[in-house]
Amino acid sequence: MESYIGILVLVAVAAIVCVAMVSLSWVLGPKKVTPYKSSPYECGVTPEGSARERFPIKFYLVAILFILFDIEVIFLWSWMTIYRDSEVSFQLFSFIEMLVYMSTWILGYIYAVRVGAIDWDETTSLDPAKLEDTVLPKLEAKPVLQPATEGS
């Protein structure tokens, strides 16, 4: 138990320092709320439009495909660890089994390519009407929120 005292002291000091810094800056710091400040943060760019709009879900599709093929490799890994040290008959058998297993993945991969799941072509997925509505106004760069006036 005594050997843990050092760690406990460190935890206590860290907690006190953190709480003090956060609460002091909250108590002492000046607060000027402007509409611009309280608007959502979008990587420093002026926010525009509603956040609740449709957007292409290509990221999800690519992420799911990535996870699937990642899992495939993990299965190969576990096979690999016992492959070298096993007897020849098992090596031959499991090699053929793995080829069968891989062929199902390759079939899935061909399917994913064929249906264009990994094509990154925005023009085909976005509705033309949507392109006019969102992409073109953005090019003209109109700020939606006015900068806060002094002293408000």
Next chain:
Amino acid sequence: MPEFNAAFPLPREIDFAMLMPVIMVLVTGMIALVIEMLRPKQNNNLIVIFSIAGLMAAGVATAIQFGQPEKTTLVEMVLRDQFGLICQLLLVVACALTILFSETYLRSRRIAFGEFYPLVLWSTAGAMIMASSRNLLVIFLGLEILSISLYVLAGLARAELRSEESSLKYFLLGSFASGFFLYGIAMFYGATGSLDLAFLANGLTGNPAAKTLLVFGIGLMFVGLGFKAALVPFHQWTPDVYQGAPTNVTAFMAVCSKIGAIAALFRVLVAAAPMKADWLPAMMAIAMLTMIVGNAVALLQKDVKRILGYSSIGHAGYLLVGLLAYVNAPDQVSIATTGYYLLSYTFMTLGAFAVISVVTKDGRDTTRLEDLNGLWQRDRLAAVLLVVFMVSLIGIPPSAGFFGKFFIFQDAISAGLVPLAIVLAISSAISVAYYLQIARAAFVVETEPRPAMRMSPALRATGLICLLGVVLAGILVTPVQRFLMGTPAEEPMEASTTGLVGKG
């Protein structure tokens, strides 16, 4: 009892005849996908032909194993027994019937994606895997293969909000139920040191804490499987999902998902029989609730698919009674009763949903009771088929539905589960009202019947096959029973004393 082996086992010999049905269905699905890739945007007739041929082959590969001794292969990962074989055969038949009437239905809904067929086939393969293993992890794998395909299939009509809702609801609740099942498996493993249900006894001897763990594990597994089989406290998803999904998917879901879940439930119940004092009262309560709630709430529904959804909940209750009777008194009661009930359930439910799919019009699918009005005027055969399936679902004598229900009733009494038998009889009586409502709706005369209500040849074939199944299984009860038991037909009647036929 197989020997306990803690080391990592390698498969020394594999009985491919036992694996063949599942492999055939999986490969058929892959072939169907390849066909779809080779000729996209064309009609799916070739896929349908290949799928049905593959399923027929798988059906034969299953049927030739009937009556062979119980056996495991692939390091005890795969188990062959009579009930598993019955379930596998029924799954293959149900999948083939679904595929048979799907193409015209999907076209009329304007969602004729070729991907439907591989998904249905793989889903069937998942249910078949569930039915043919005693290893919990393999059962879980089968459950996920079955479910993930079904989540996609439920949302097949993706332009429709209701179908999307159905898919999302099924996905969220289904994953939750899978989590329950997996948690139960983890506890089982903790208590017994094995994933094989045959080693349940490990948890009962020795450390008393293991027993507690085992009770929780079994309970959680019941929750997970109860969700899939739509038993009552876990049934809320059923009507919404059944209503929103395209009708052919609903038919498939109602039959295949249920058979898979009942098969897995059978394995868990049989393995957990030594500790049935702990769970039998709870399961009896669940069975009673399932029968009463399923049938009583169905009375209030106005949508045919919702009514049939609640009816399938009620039927899950009857099936559970059959299972419990078998587990309670395995010497006096045969599991072929439940097998026979599954057979009749497959034909009458698939047939009913197939006939309901006829009301689709202009890509839209409204299935209120009024939408069936005038069916008799437009298509006599469809109305007759609907009446026959309703008669069988009620359980009126010459139909298979009657014998299935009657045998389960008889089993429940001889197994000493009299309360269950009484509730079964009462809830069957309640069910008459809503089944007759559906049948009556088809005969209401309309001045201007909807022109679209005509059965396509494929739909007609499906309906007639289901009709044959319901009627023949009703007339030829004894031979069908004997076939399900796996006893050859030449044997004299006295030989099958464990079967229903011998009991009198």
